[in-house]
Amino acid sequence: MTDSSERAFVPIRIAVLTVSDSRGAAEDRSGDVLVQRLEAAGHTLAARTLLRDERADIARQLSDWCADPDIDVVISTGGTGLTGRDVTVEAHRDVYEKEIDAFGTVFTIVSMKKIGTSAVQSRATAGVARGTYLFALPGSPGACRDAWDEILVHQLDYRHLPCNFVEIFPRLDEHLRRK
Template structure:
């Protein structure tokens, strides 16, 4: 039996895209965490947007947390939720800026076992196209912790929408499939 491989870049891109789409069809168990000193469940529009987008794409929201921007509390929830076999991904929003109270990045960065540097780089690039040089203030990050993927996004709705629609939702199935290999 002979396998035909096309060297045409568009065909290769299409084949990779179909492979990723196959993985994206599987429901992913997700935890959504909002880190904010000012939001309440009623005013957490970014957390609600993440949950809605995940559910619209067929993923399961296992849990939702609204936490103060306290590194110990963030790490405690990460530790607890990564012990749950149903959880494949954690999506955190808020606390990625540079103000004194923004400490989500430090909490996450301290525990990541492998970093997905491309996520933060792509997020800032896409943000730059929308908001200009202010994109450099974002410390959005992603990586792996205890066999789960962790995404940390800014808390603004526009940043959440950009990250979810252009980066996370297209790749989350593929990332989780890679983690289970």
């Protein structure tokens, strides 16, 4: 096994999508948390936008970013709850080729330490489409901090061992290539 100190950091390009019917760019604290953290970690903000809770619009934005060769990862915040307007999870699943089932489980474990059984109300999810990772986080700044600090900062760092999302980037779309 390679020692993590032997690996060089690999910056990745991350798009941030905030989903909200009630917030504008000036009130987007959750998006701000994500941008601050990804840039502090050495990654690049590739794009950022805010959309209303409209499933087709969210799915279209996710698909467009997955088709963009200058975006490696998409992180959305908001719309993962249980109300009728919370459609981000469904929009993500409209786009996924594969779901990363354990992400939601690990996020729930992290959340339980902070908010107890209220963690059951989140439907945080993750998946892969067209060689791009997609993560759907709840809309609170605290949830975004928890997801980044406890999961994403590690899994989006090539130096993290024993494994991480970055090291398998080249193989995410191998099913699309023909020999």
